[in-house]
Amino acid sequence: MPLSPVQPHQTKVGWIGTGVMGLPMCRHILAKGYLVTVFNRTKEKALPLVEKGARWADSPMEVAKGSDVVFTMVGFPEDVRQVYFGPSGILKGVRAGMILVDMTTTPPSLAQEIHKAAAELGAYALDAPVSGGDVGAREARLSIMVGGDRDAFEVVRPLLEAMGKSIVYQGGPGAGQHTKLTNQIVIAGTMIGVCEALLYAYKAGLDLATVLESIRGGAAQCWTLDNLAPRILKGNFDPGFFVDHFVKDMGIALEEARRMKLSLPGLSLVHQLYVALQAQGHGQKGTHALILALEHLSAIRRDQ
Numbered sequence: 001m002p003l004s005p006v007q008p009h010q011t012k013v014g015w016i017g018t019g020v021m022g023l024p025m026c027r028h029i030l031a032k033g034y035l036v037t038v039f040n041r042t043k044e045k046a047l048p049l050v051e052k053g054a055r056w057a058d059s060p061m062e063v064a065k066g067s068d069v070v071f072t073m074v075g076f077p078e079d080v081r082q083v084y085f086g087p088s089g090i091l092k093g094v095r096a097g098m099i100l101v102d103m104t105t106t107p108p109s110l111a112q113e114i115h116k117a118a119a120e121l122g123a124y125a126l127d128a129p130v131s132g133g134d135v136g137a138r139e140a141r142l143s144i145m146v147g148g149d150r151d152a153f154e155v156v157r158p159l160l161e162a163m164g165k166s167i168v169y170q171g172g173p174g175a176g177q178h179t180k181l182t183n184q185i186v187i188a189g190t191m192i193g194v195c196e197a198l199l200y201a202y203k204a205g206l207d208l209a210t211v212l213e214s215i216r217g218g219a220a221q222c223w224t225l226d227n228l229a230p231r232i233l234k235g236n237f238d239p240g241f242f243v244d245h246f247v248k249d250m251g252i253a254l255e256e257a258r259r260m261k262l263s264l265p266g267l268s269l270v271h272q273l274y275v276a277l278q279a280q281g282h283g284q285k286g287t288h289a290l291i292l293a294l295e296h297l298s299a300i301r302r303d304q
C-alpha cells in the first residue's frame with residue numbers, strides 16, 4: 001500500500017492518552033493545523049484539546065476509523081495492550097495504509113507484536129518512545145527514538161518534529177524501545193548520583209543552592225541536576241515522571257538484560273530503592289522523590 005505524505009488541514013491524526021505527556025504533545029500537533037481526534041480513559045483530561053478544536057471519539061477503535069495516523073501515549077504495557085488489542089481497540093478500526101505510532105515506554109516484544117498485527121492488516125507500526133520529561137513535552141523539545149517501518153517513519157517525521165528536537169530512526173520494530181531502555185539506565189545512574197550528592201552536601205553543612213551553582217557548570221552537569229535538583233530543594237515532588245512508571249521501565253530493562261544474560265548491578269540497586277519508595281506510598285510522586293528513600297536510610301529529616 002503506497003504511503004502518502006502528511007499535510008496540515010488534510011491529514012487526520014488520532015491521539016490516545018492525554019496525561020502529563022500526551023496532552024502537551026497532542027497540543028503541538030493540533031497547533032500545526034492537523035485534523036485531530038482524541039480519546040482518553042478519563043474524558044475530562046482530553047477536554048482542553050477538544051476546546052482547541054480536536055474531535056472526541058468514544059473508543060480507540062473509533063479514533064482509528066476516523067484517522068490516517070494514530071498516536072498512543074498511555075501509561076503501562078497493559079494499557080497499550082488494551083488500546084491496541086482490546087474489544088474496541090485500534091486494530092478493530094485499522095485500514096490498510098494507516099500508520100500507528102506508540103510513544104508509550106513498553107517492552108520491545110510488545111512493539112514487535114503490534115507491528116506484526118498491523119502488518120497483517122496492511123498497516124504500518126512504529127515504536128517511538130520519548131525522553132525529555134514534562135518540560136520537553138511542553139516545549140516540543142523531546143528526544144524521540146524510533147523503531148519500525150522506515151518508510152512510515154519518513155512519512156510521519158513532520159508530526160514527530162512538531163513534538164521533538166532530536167528524532168532518530170534506530171532500526172526495526174522494538175529498536176526505539178530498546179533505545180529508550182538504554183536511556184533509562186543512564187537516568188537511573190544520574191538520579192541516584194544527584195540524590196546522594198545532595199544528601200552528602202547537606203550533611204557536610206553546605207548551602208545546597210550554592211553547591212548547585214558550582215556543580216551544574218562542571219563535569220557533573222546533567223539534565224537531572226538542571227531540572228530536578230531545583231525541585232528537590234523546593235520540596236516539590238510533583239510528577240514530572242511518575243515513580244510507578246520508572247519502576248515499570250527499570251523492570252522491563254532488567255528483564256531484557258536477564259534475557260540477554262547481561263548483569264546490571266547498578267540498575268538493580270536503583271530499582272530496589274524505587275520499589276522501597278513505592279512501598280512507602282510514593283508511587284505517584286516524581287522520580288526525584290528517590291531522595292526520600294535515601295533520607296530514610298540515613299534517618300535524615302531535611303528542612304524544606
Ligand code: NAP
Nearest residue numbers: 017018019020021041042074075079105133134240241245
Ligand atoms: P499519565 O499522565 O499517567 O498519562 C497516561 C494517560 O493514558 C492517562 O491520561 C490515562 O488515562 C491514559 N490511559 C491509560 N490507559 C488508557 C486506556 N486503556 N485507554 C485510554 N487512555 C488510557 O502518564 P505520562 O507521564 O503522560 O506517561 C505516559 C508514558 O510516557 C508512560 O509510559 C511513561 O513511562 C512515558 N514517559 C513519561 C515521561 C514523563 O516525564 N512523564 C517521560 C518520558 C516517557 P487516565 O487519565 O484515566 O489516567
